[in-house]
Amino acid sequence: MDEKYLEILKERGTQSKVYKEYQLTGLMISEILRDEKHKALYIKLAKERNQSKLLGLAKGIAERPGIKNKGAYFMRMVQVLNQEKKKKIEKDG
16 A cells, blocks of 8 residues: 555656646746756746746747757847846836
């Protein structure tokens, strides 16, 4: 009985549990970019930033041929967008 219970717990631990919309968005981004290893990072980004823009960016990157590390490229584009946003705030402020 103990062995069966441990198997059930092990199986349950591998299943993803989504409670909030941003969690689903982050998981979708990790799947789109084929970078499930960094899904926690994408969930955090989806919580803090515009989810639809992040999804659009990920889809655009996934469609581009020749990008070897789509996750790294995605993070670089997020960084570039943040820099542009800061410059605009400084300019307008």
